[in-house]
Amino acid sequence: xxxxxxxxxxxxxxxxxxxxxxxxxxxxxxxxxxxxxxxxxxxxxxxxxxxxxxxxxxxxxxxxxxxxxxxxxxxxxxxxxxxxxxxxxxxxxxxxxxxxxxxxxxxxxxxxxxxxxxxxxxxxxxxxxxxxxxxxxxxxxxxxxxxxxxxxxxxxxxxxxxxxxxxxxxxxxxxxxxxxxxxxxxxxxxxxxxxxxxxxxxxxxxxxxxxxxxxxxxxxxxxxxxxxxxxxxxxxxxxxxxxxxxxxxxxxxxxxxxxxxxxxxxxxxxxxxxxxxxxxxxxx
Amino acid sequence: xxxxxxxxxxxxxxxxxxxxxxxxxxxxxxxxxxxxxxxxxxxxxxxxxxxxxxxxxxxxxxxxxxxxxxxxxxxxxxxxxxxxxxxxxxxxxxxxxxxxxxxxxxxxxxxxxxxxxxxxxxxxxxxxxxxxxxxxxxxxxxxxxxxxxxxxxxxxxxxxxxxxxxxxxxxxxxxxxxxxxxxxxxxxxxxxxxxxxxxxxxxxxxxxxxxxxxxxxxxxxxxxxxxxxxxxxxxxxxxxxxxxxxxxxxxxxxxxxxxxxxxxxxxxxxxxxxxxxxxxxxxxxxxxxxxxxxxxxxxxxxxxxxxxxxxxxxxxxxxxxxxxxxxxxxxxxxxxxxxxxxxxxxxxxxxxxxxxxx
Numbered sequence: 047x048x049x050x051x052x053x054x055x056x057x058x059x060x061x062x063x064x065x066x067x068x069x070x071x072x073x074x075x076x077x078x079x080x081x082x083x084x085x086x087x088x089x090x091x092x093x094x095x096x097x098x099x100x101x102x103x104x105x106x107x108x109x110x111x112x113x114x115x116x117x118x119x120x121x122x123x124x125x126x127x128x129x130x131x132x133x134x135x136x137x138x139x140x141x142x143x144x145x146x147x148x149x150x151x152x153x154x155x156x157x158x159x160x161x162x163x164x165x166x167x168x169x170x171x172x173x174x175x176x177x178x179x180x181x182x183x184x185x186x187x188x189x190x191x192x193x194x195x196x197x198x199x200x201x202x203x204x205x206x207x208x209x210x211x212x213x214x215x216x217x218x219x220x221x222x223x224x225x226x227x228x229x230x231x232x233x234x235x236x237x238x239x240x241x242x243x244x245x246x247x248x249x250x251x252x253x254x255x256x257x258x259x260x261x262x263x264x265x266x267x268x269x270x271x272x273x274x275x276x277x278x279x280x281x282x283x284x285x286x287x288x289x290x291x292x293x294x295x296x297x298x299x300x301x302x303x304x305x306x307x308x309x310x311x312x313x314x315x316x317x318x319x320x321x322x323x324x325x326x327x328x329x330x
Numbered sequence: 331x332x333x334x335x336x337x338x339x340x341x342x343x344x345x346x347x348x349x350x351x352x353x354x355x356x357x358x359x360x361x362x363x364x365x366x367x368x369x370x371x372x373x374x375x376x377x378x379x380x381x382x383x384x385x386x387x388x389x390x391x392x393x394x395x396x397x398x399x400x401x402x403x404x405x406x407x408x409x410x411x412x413x414x415x416x417x418x419x420x421x422x423x424x425x426x427x428x429x430x431x432x433x434x435x436x437x438x439x440x441x442x443x444x445x446x447x448x449x450x451x452x453x454x455x456x457x458x459x460x461x462x463x464x465x466x467x468x469x470x471x472x473x474x475x476x477x478x479x480x481x482x483x484x485x486x487x488x489x490x491x492x493x494x495x496x497x498x499x500x501x502x503x504x505x506x507x508x509x510x511x512x513x514x515x516x517x518x519x520x521x522x523x524x525x526x527x528x529x530x531x532x533x534x535x536x537x538x539x540x541x542x543x544x545x546x547x548x549x550x551x552x553x554x555x556x557x558x559x560x561x562x563x564x565x566x567x568x569x570x571x572x573x574x575x576x577x578x579x580x581x582x583x584x585x586x587x588x589x590x591x592x593x594x595x596x597x598x599x600x601x602x603x604x605x606x607x608x609x610x611x612x613x614x615x616x617x618x619x620x621x622x623x624x625x626x627x628x629x630x631x632x633x634x635x636x637x638x639x640x641x642x643x644x645x646x647x648x649x650x651x652x653x654x655x656x657x658x659x660x661x662x663x664x665x666x667x668x669x670x671x672x673x674x675x676x677x678x679x680x681x682x683x684x685x686x687x688x
Contacts, residue, residue, distance in 0.1 A: 096582050121584030128578045134439040135574050135629040148572045148583040198629070214575070218583070 049074040049253050050095070050222055055103035057090050057277075064090045065101070065277045072222075072255060077248045079268035080257045081288075083298055086274040088257045089129060092224050095255070096126045107222070121149035125220035129227050131211060136200040139210045143185055143195075146217030147178040185216035189243060205236035212240060216247070223247060224255045229263065241267045261302070261317040265289055273297060289317060299323045362633050365626050369640035373421075376647045380420065381413045383654045411546070418549045419541040420646045422556045423609050426601035427451075428642020429635050431616020433563045433594045436570040436631035438493045441621065442503050442679065445602045446613030446672075449509030450485045454606035455536045456513040456520070457481030463524035475552055479603030485509055486595045538665030539610035541650060552604040559601025564635050566593040571632030612665045614672020615642050621679065 052070040056063065065087045072078045080088045094101040097112055097120065105112045112120055125146070133142070152174075186192045189209040194202065199210060208228065215223055225244065229237040237260065244254045245267055258264045264271055264285070271288040273281045275297045281288045294302045300319040307314050381393045386408060388396070395401035396409030427445060434443040445451045457477035461467045467474045488509065493502050514537055521533050569590040572580045581587055605612075619641040620634055627633040646664070649671070653662040 093578070096578075098578055098581055117581075117584045117586060121582060124582070126579060126582035128576060128582075130576050130578065132576065133574055135624075135631055137574060137629045141628065141630055142574075145572050145575060145583065148568065148585070151568060 047074055048072065049076075049108060050255070051104075051106045051109075052091075052095065053104045053106075055091070055094060055101055055105065057087075057094050057099055057101045059099070063277055065094065068103070068279055070272060070279070070282065072253060073269075074221075074253055075248055075251060076269045077245055077254045077256065077267060079264040079271045080255065080274065081259070081261065081264050081271055082274035082280075085276070086297075087277040088274055089226050090277075091274070092126070092226050092255065092257060096124060096224060098126075118149055122218070123221045125215045125218035125223050127211060127215045127223070127225040127228055129230070131207065131231075133199050136198040138195070139191055139197050139199055139202070139213075140182070140186070140195040142199050142210055143182050143191075143213045143217050144178070146185065146214045147181060149218060150174060150178065181217050181219050185213040188216055188246070189213040204231055205233065205239075208232055208236060208240060209243075212243065220252070222253045222255065226257045227259065228256060229258070229260065237263060261289060261294075261319070262315075265315045265317060285315065289315065294319075295323070362627055362637070365623075366636050366640060369637055369644065373640055373644050373647070376644060376651070377417050377421070380417045380647055380651050381409055383651055384408070384413060415544050415546050415549050416541055416650065417647070419544050419609060420650050421643045422549070422552060423539075423541060423605045423612060424615060424641075424643030424646035425560050425639045426556050426605045426642070427612065427615035428619045428645070429560055429563045429639035430594075430598040430602050431642070432620040432631070432634045432638035433566055433570065434598060434616070435620055436573060436634070437566075437591065437594045438490075438502065439573070440493075440502060442617065442676075444614070444616035445482075445598060446611060446615070447503065447510070447617060447676070448485070448489050448506035449511075449513055450482050450489070450598060450602055451539075451606050451611035451613065452510045452513035452517070452537070453485035454478040454482035454603040455611045456517045457603070458607045459517045459520050459536055463520055471551065475555060475604045475607040478607035479555065479599050481513075482603030482606070483595070483599035485513070486598050490591065490595055534663060536610045538663040538669070539606075539612035540663045540665065541609050541646075542661060542664075544608060548608045552608050555604035556601045559597045559599070559604065560639060562593050562597030563601065564639070566590055566597070567632035567635050569632075570594075570635070571630055574631055610665065612646070612668055614668050614676065615645055617679070618672050618675050619645055621675075 048071040050070075050072040052068060055065055055068040055070075057065040068091065070091075080091060082088050090099065093099045095105050095112070097105075107115075107123060112124075115123075183192075186195055189212050191206065191209050191213055194206060194210065199207065202210060208231075212225075212228065215225070223244070228244070229240050232240065241263055244256060248254055248269075256268070258268075268285060270283055271281075271285055272279060273288050273293060280297055281290075281293055289304075291302065291304060294300055294317070298319065299322055301321045301323065303318040303320050305316050305318075307316055378390065378393060381397065382388050382390065386404075388405060388408070392401060392405050393409055396405040397414070399406060399410075430450075431444045434445070434448070435441055437443075455478070457480055458474055461473045461477040466477070489502065489506060492505050517536055518533050521536070569580070569585045569587075572583050572585050573590070575583070577587060616638075620638045623637045623641050624634055627637060645668070649667040650664055653664060653667050656662065
């Protein structure tokens, strides 16, 4: 059953076509990877799904076009982790994670706004406040940042910061998580940790769409992949068919070493880009 | 690994027990309500002090008696007609400058943003002077604040467009300085060319600001605009909080960015513009106050708004009391006092943060 459906999606910005007539179906509970070289349109696709860019075509969730949902309803169902991890103010980790509950807060004229402005509008004991607190706590436990909750977000290491931002996204308790390169700046241990976390979210019933550059991680963790190149879908489907040597050569312009690793009863593929086919280069 | 910061002396939870763990979570708005209450009490206390000082110092009991219509007529007159409007104006100006400074800093994601530095106040002053000295204010009492608010709006929109175009923090501040210089120069020019030229004292008043010798009529004229403006700015708190994540993630959380911008630009133009129409441009309040209070709200841009409003009123009151206590032969302008405090503060802020933001 498809949860998220993209039909005939095209994005033009400043007279430049960034995505061309893209169709995509993402199943509920799936860990779906978006891969492709720099400038292929991966981030653009995520932003279009999040309604952050003007586009033509349809993006629907459970058969309902997202453009028809209110911003609030959309924010409750889709959570987004951007590539930009700058934070202007050094707020605490706990306050950062709590921002993920914004889609559930009351309108300001019902007093919540003044509560946020410091009049204490949110009373303990009401159901929403309890749900918020539980979601925030679970998100921090899942990402193992509970012990960091009082720390300032700007004092965290890169790996801690990535987990704190992920906790902020988990706190939304959305149906679909869209993460744009969540492991880009992380060491191998944290890359695996973040990917395992996303995998666990899928097992818990959420659907995850993740932009990745690391093809081995994509092959190891994703259920299905979409390979983009210059705004066009080159291949989509199971890992084995998308990450074929011919695709790697034509899209990424690299010759890769593709091997297999037996892990229990599962066989995983690893892909090591080895030589690049630069025009005039020495590679074969 | 850096030292783990503990708040309120709480102990690290190592048991993983969910119930006790929840109890150790700092409530999300904890401390802010206490901070606001404290600032409000301080503000009320300072207001009473402000009613005491002046050419004829009064005791606290004389002030209270005068305020409620008891005691000698002269005391009633001094307290109610001379000093009370001054206190109320200090409140309005301080609320407007403090909260708009905090809101602009949150929106532009720039800790140096402030109505005075960005030239919004001096633009409003230019609008006021133009109506005042070319006779438009005689036609309609609302023309003065309306023109000031309009000019404040134009300046805010211009600076916002600049910030949106991706200019650096430095460009934004420099553009603000340019706007401010231009508006100040045009204000001086307008006063020089006015049909019946006014003296230097008037020019100084508009450029530096003062709240002395104002009447209840002045307070009434701007009260509705300032209150509406301040409420619009306070209403931006929840969205401003989420904007700390950047525009894309804030939008993904349901924040309506165009609405947030309108709230803050309109709120600033109304509150600051209206105040400047009566008091002239008073600088640096919107810079100093949010910066001093930020750590007490744990750097949360939305939570900072109300404390900054109250803190702004406190700072203006303190400055206004100070200039009366200093007792120079000719009373100092309020804007001189705030600039004497604010300008070195601004310099220190720039020097300290130039590495990462300029």
